[in-house]
Amino acid sequence: MNPVISTDQLTMxxxxxxxxxxxxxxxxxxTVFALLGENGAGKTTLIRILTGFQKPTSGSASxxxxxxxxxxxxxxRRVGYVSDNxxxxxxxTVGQIGWFTASFYPDGFYDAYRESIAKYEIPEDRKIRVLSKGQRAKIALSLALAHDPELLILDEPTSGLDPMVRREFLESMIGRAASGRTVFLSSHQINEVERVADTIGILHNGKLQACEPLNDLKGSMTELTVSLDDPLVQVPTLPEPAETLLEENQGRQRRVLVRNFDPSMISFIESASGVVGVRDRTMTLEEIFIAHTRKGFAGPPGPPPELSRGPIESPKPPAGDGGRESEVVTTGEQS
Incomplete structure (x- = not known):
């Protein structure tokens, strides 16, 4: 089967x-694909290119x-889109927005939309303006799914939602993928996406640092705690294919995050002068994310990744440009 999304040297x-x-x-x-990245990493810019709202500087996408x-x-026509706002x-009203959007889609859209909002227990006669943020998110999801799209794109969809709504929202994506459809989830809420994602991509400063199945990604990363007899002792450079992503000084201990580590390398490290002992353990997805987005960092921790500065994202398109196509995009397929 052909990939649902593929990009080649996409640059903006x-x-x-x-x-x-x-x-x-x-x-x-x-599959459920989760794209992780700090605010400003380039996630929304990528989504805008994939949905045809932004022309890339170079490269191609399908x-x-x-x-x-x-x-x-x-x-x-084949994509459903839900943003954070x-x-x-x-x-x-809830019913009117479904009826209006149905005019742009084949028969069956309105019936599927009404079935969805009934499941969420949202009255059809209620005005959109009086809905809570969680209810508005459910309306947007219902609009995005009513035409049964091949691909559902979610751009920070759970931002500001209460924990129960977030869980319902994300767990529904698992059933979506089980039916053969694809979900593209952009987020920096690592703990949430770890429960639902099959594949993880990590975007940092516009570059894709990693992209592989979740289990493979976690299995390829190891945290080493190297005990030293002197804080100035250097940990030896690991042989290939091991790659050191992050090294932190902690007194007479050195915390080293390594990709493609082999347990046989422990004896190599222990044989180095000044090394007292080595412990290794599997890393969490959050630790893996930090290792990739703070590559080369050594010293005390800085601000959380989501607060760090990065490239400025391109602005979202204005709500409508006078044409019918732009109006319907604002209801369910806007990027």
Missing amino acids: RFRGCDALLGVDLTIQPG VCDFDPLKQPLEVR PALYDWM
Whole structure:
């Protein structure tokens, strides 16, 4: 089967910053793919390119076997989109916004939408403006799924939602993938996506630092605690294929995060002058994320990853440009 999403050296440069730098990405159908990255890492810029709202500086992309730059409408017919702050028409009722959006889709859209909001127990006669953020997210998800898209793109969809709504929202994605559809989830909420994702991509400063199945990613990463007889002793450079991502000084101990570590290397480290002992353990996804986004860091911890500075994301498209296509995008497929 062809990949649902594939990119080749996708690059996006804005004045003063590089949002994406040579991103190569392949996402297979029937999976939940989670793209992790700090605010400003380039996640939303990538989504805008994939949905045809942004022309890349260079490189190419394919979504559901279509070029989003040359065939944007074909892509959007096959994609559902939910953002962290869905742009819905506040003056409409829950039922009216579904009826309005159904005019852009084949028969069956409105019935599927009504079935979805009934499951969420949201009255059809209630105005959008009086809904809570959680209810608005459920409306946006219902609109995005009513045409049964091949690909569902979620851009920080659980931001600001209460824990129960977040759990329901994300767990519904597992069933989506089980039916053969694909979910692309962009987030920096690591603990949430770890429960639902099959494959993880880590984007940092516009570069894809890692992209592989979750179990493979966690299995390839190891934390070493090296005890030293003197804080100035250097830990020996590990032989290939091991790659040191992060090294921190902790007095007479050195914390080293390594990719592709082999247990046989422990004896190599212990044989070095000044090394007293070595302990190893498997890393959590959060630790793996920090290791990739703070590569080369040595010293006391800095601010949390989501607060760190990065490339400025491109602005989202205005709500409507006078055409019918732009209006419907604001309800369920906007990027």
